[in-house]
Amino acid sequence: MIDSNLLKLATGLNSYGISVDGAGTADSQFFNTILTFIEDHKYASIINKNEKIKAVFVRLKDQHVLDDRIDKIIVDDPKWYFFTLVNYLSLIKERSASVVSDLARIHSSAVISSQGVIIEDDVIIEAGVVVLDDVLIKRGAVIRAGAVIGVNGFEHKRTSRGMLTVGHDGGVVIGEYAEVGPNCTVVKGFSYRNTIIGRDTKLDGLVHYAHGVQSGERCLIAASAMLAGNVTLGHDVWVGPGSAISNRLSLGDKAFVTIGAVVVRDVAAGEKVTGNFAIPHLKFIKNLMRSLK
Numbered sequence: 001m002i003d004s005n006l007l008k009l010a011t012g013l014n015s016y017g018i019s020v021d022g023a024g025t026a027d028s029q030f031f032n033t034i035l036t037f038i039e040d041h042k043y044a045s046i047i048n049k050n051e052k053i054k055a056v057f058v059r060l061k062d063q064h065v066l067d068d069r070i071d072k073i074i075v076d077d078p079k080w081y082f083f084t085l086v087n088y089l090s091l092i093k094e095r096s097a098s099v100v101s102d103l104a105r106i107h108s109s110a111v112i113s114s115q116g117v118i119i120e121d122d123v124i125i126e127a128g129v130v131v132l133d134d135v136l137i138k139r140g141a142v143i144r145a146g147a148v149i150g151v152n153g154f155e156h157k158r159t160s161r162g163m164l165t166v167g168h169d170g171g172v173v174i175g176e177y178a179e180v181g182p183n184c185t186v187v188k189g190f191s192y193r194n195t196i197i198g199r200d201t202k203l204d205g206l207v208h209y210a211h212g213v214q215s216g217e218r219c220l221i222a223a224s225a226m227l228a229g230n231v232t233l234g235h236d237v238w239v240g241p242g243s244a245i246s247n248r249l250s251l252g253d254k255a256f257v258t259i260g261a262v263v264v265r266d267v268a269a270g271e272k273v274t275g276n277f278a279i280p281h282l283k284f285i286k287n288l289m290r291s292l293k
Helices: 004-016 043-048 060-065 078-092 280-290
Strands: 036-037 057-058 072-074 117-119 134-139 148-151 155-157 161-166 172-173 183-186 195-197 270-274
Touching: 004 148, 036 078, 043 060, 057 060, 057 078, 060 078, 078 161, 078 183, 134 148, 148 172, 183 195, 270 280
Parallel strands: 036 057, 057 072, 117 134, 134 172, 148 183, 172 195
Antiparallel strands: 155 161
């Protein structure tokens, strides 16, 4: 629950045109960030160079690192104030009534949010599926039994007032003829970046597809794979069963991640990686053969 002082602050920020879409972290690439916060001085140069940023939550002792053109909102805990305000702005965000095509086939046990959902023609939604706010499911997509689409993601902040869970304000876009397998979790976008499953991309069962993951077309993501936040996949990528892709990585077109791999660096187009931590597949095999001698 937002306190009265922060509510007054939120009202006052209307002069900047602040909405949930205008609040972003200092290092985000969101082009329309107007309001942010700072705790670490290393982000000062990024903030100062971004002329769109008008106001910053900052401690009194740190305000000197920010340019004079920026309005300093002096608070004792910038992170808490910023993300509490983001939660509030997300809560009051206006959403249109959901629109579901008459040509979609939806099981009677599926739960579809009444707001912010668009389901196009020829979509199939099986038993026990849950589709939450801010989800677009395009023509011909299939959502298998038990999948949850648009759930809030794993984003928690340690603050002086305790642990703060941060709401997710972005959306989910499931492309034409894509498939989400049984019991998958597809997290809604966070801050500036929507979650996107590309056209004709297929997720097997029990895949965790975190906030801001974006895939190209015709990717195949096998059972129990985990893609952490803001991963970017090109076209025709293979992600093997039980593999884990760390956050903010890029996998180029036709990259291949083998079974159980733990990927902690970018994977180039056409590259095949194996192991924990994953390295080029042939190098992994040579190392394995050498160890067996």
